[in-house]
Amino acid sequence: MKRPEPVQVVKQRRDAALTGLVEGVPYIQYLGITFDRRGDELTGILPFDDKLIGNPLLPALHGGVTAAFLEVTAIITLSWSYLWEDIESGALDFALPDATPLPRLPKTIDFTVDYLRSGLPRDAYARARVNRCGRRYASVHVEGWQDNRDRLFAQATGHFLMPPRRD
Amino acid sequence: MTSSKVQVARQFIEAIPHSRDLGMQLTDLEDGIATILLPYDKKLIGDPDTGVIHGGAVSAVMDTCCGAAVMSHPSNPGGTATIDLRIDYMRAATPGQTIKTVATCYHVTRNVAFVRAVAMDADEENPVATATGTFTVEGRR
Numbered sequence: 536m537k538r539p540e541p542v543q544v545v546k547q548r549r550d551a552a553l554t555g556l557v558e559g560v561p562y563i564q565y566l567g568i569t570f571d572r573r574g575d576e577l578t579g580i581l582p583f584d585d586k587l588i589g590n591p592l593l594p595a596l597h598g599g600v601t602a603a604f605l606e607v608t609a610i611i612t613l614s615w616s617y618l619w620e621d622i623e624s625g626a627l628d629f630a631l632p633d634a635t636p637l638p639r640l641p642k643t644i645d646f647t648v649d650y651l652r653s654g655l656p657r658d659a660y661a662r663a664r665v666n667r668c669g670r671r672y673a674s675v676h677v678e679g680w681q682d683n684r685d686r687l688f689a690q691a692t693g694h695f696l697m698p699p700r701r702d
Numbered sequence: 703m704t705s706s707k708v709q710v711a712r713q714f715i716e717a718i719p720h721s722r723d724l725g726m727q728l729t730d731l732e733d734g735i736a737t738i739l740l741p742y743d744k745k746l747i748g749d750p751d752t753g754v755i756h757g758g759a760v761s762a763v764m765d766t767c768c769g770a771a772v773m774s775h776p777s778n779p780g781g782t783a784t785i786d787l788r789i790d791y792m793r794a795a796t797p798g799q800t801i802k803t804v805a806t807c808y809h810v811t812r813n814v815a816f817v818r819a820v821a822m823d824a825d826e827e828n829p830v831a832t833a834t835g836t837f838t839v840e841g842r843r
Contacts, residue, residue, distance in 0.1 A: 562756035565745040586723040589766075590783075597720035598784040599765040603758025640749070643757045647788040 548629075552622040553577070555629035556614055556640075566600065568607050577615055579608035579661040588656065596654025601679065605661055605691040606646050609675040612663035613695055614640050617673075639698035641673060646693040654688050655681055671697055721766050724759065728770060734807035736770035738763055741800045753797035757831075760821055761789055763803050764833040768817040771805035772837045775815065781840035782815060788834050795830045799823040805833075815839050 553572055557563055566587070571578040581587070581604045589597025618638060621627040627638065663677035672694060679689045716722060724746070730737035740746075740763040748756025765787055772782040795801055805819035819833040 559750050560756070561745050561747040561750065562759060566758070586719055588719040589721075591717060591719060597718065597762060597765070598769070598787065599758070599762025600720055602761035602765060602787065602789075603756070606758045606761065607756075642794075643791050645788060645790045646757065646761070647786065648761075648784075649786055650784045653783065 548625075549622065551629040552618070552627065553615070556611055556618075562603070563607055563611075566603060566607070568604060570611060575615070575619060577608075577612050577662070579604065579611070579663075581659040581661070583657045583659075590653070593653060594656050596656070596659070598648075598650060601650065601654050601659075601689045602646070602648045602691070604659060605648060605663075605677045605679055605689060606643060606693065608661040608679075609646075609663045609677045609691070609693050610641060610643070610695070612677070613665055613668065613673055613675050614638070616665050617641075617668060617697065641695035641697050644672075644694040644696055646691060648689055648691040650689050652686070652688045657681055659688070660684075668697070670700070673697055718766065720762065724762060726763055726766060731770055731774045734771055734775040734810075736767050736774060736805045738767040738770065738803050738805075739800050740803070742798050747797075749794075752794070754794040755797075755801070757789070757791055760791070760795070760801065760831050761787070763801060764789055764805070764819050764821060764831070765835075767803040767805040768807075768819050768833065768835045769837065771807040771817050771819070772810075772815040772839075775807045775810050777810045777839075779810070779815065779839045782837045783840075785814070785836040785838055789831055790833070791831045792829055795821075795823045796825070801830065802826070807837075810839060813839055 569580050587600045588594045661679040667674045677691050680687050727739045746755040746759040803821045807817045809816040815837040817835045820829045821831040
């Protein structure tokens with residue numbers, strides 16, 4: 536009988552894959568977005584920064600920052616879910632230097648943001664749910680909150696064009 | 703709209719920290735129509751292989767441009783906030799080129815402003831993205 540993999544090996548593989556997906560994108564780095572991983576569940580984190588302010592009088596997060604944060608969370612979560620099997624099987628190994636070029640990511644077709652409250656000048660969080668991921672198209676819903684998980688400050692739905700499968 | 707109002711609106715938009723940080727330039731603002739430029743920058747890249755800017759950066763300039771269009775509407779809203787914004791991405795913006803967005807606030811009621819916008823690169827015949835949005839109307843000035 537095959538023994539289960541040591542937990543450090545599993546964690547290292549998954550974290551390397553997530554780092555590979557997120558750290559290569561300059562715009563994600565510019566906004567300062569990171570991802571917290573629990574098993575296969577991802578939470579996007581947007582640490583507050585003065586450069587993210589849209590209304591200096593309130594002050595409030597820029598609506599464009601909110602949209603970008605939700606879109607980044609949607610794309611990374613969608614990529615993560617469709618790459619998951621390849622990451623787990625080792626077909627995609629981000630730990631090997633330069634061995635695996637970054638896979639093609641889904642492309643946004645449309646994205647609709649529903650602004651529910653103004654974004655406060657503090658950290659924001661987001662989680663996405665892939666409602667449907669077909670061979671060509673995917674539909675993703677994403678929710679953003681700050682202090683209370685139940686009081687969303689924004690939510691969004693987007694449609695994405697999936698990259699061609701490499702098989 | 704008088705030129706002093708244009709001045710105020712322009713200063714207001716250029717005082718938005720995030721818009722300033724992205725290098726947005728408001729070049730035209732009158733009677734509910736706004737034009738904003740977003741120069742290409744490496745920090746906006748969403749696809750490191752091609753250098754194409756991230757959709758989120760297009761969202762940021764679209765949102766700013768739509769809000770500016772509302773503020774410049776002849777009905778003189780005292781302030782505005784985004785209720786809903788939908789963006790359709792038609793094609794990747796050409797790396798290295800400035801993004802130009804033009805937003806039109808085409809209808810305002812007592813409480814809601816309706817806006818549409820288009821984003822282009824140097825090939826203005828083939829838009830990069832379009833947007834439609836609704837915005838709040840705060841107390842008239």
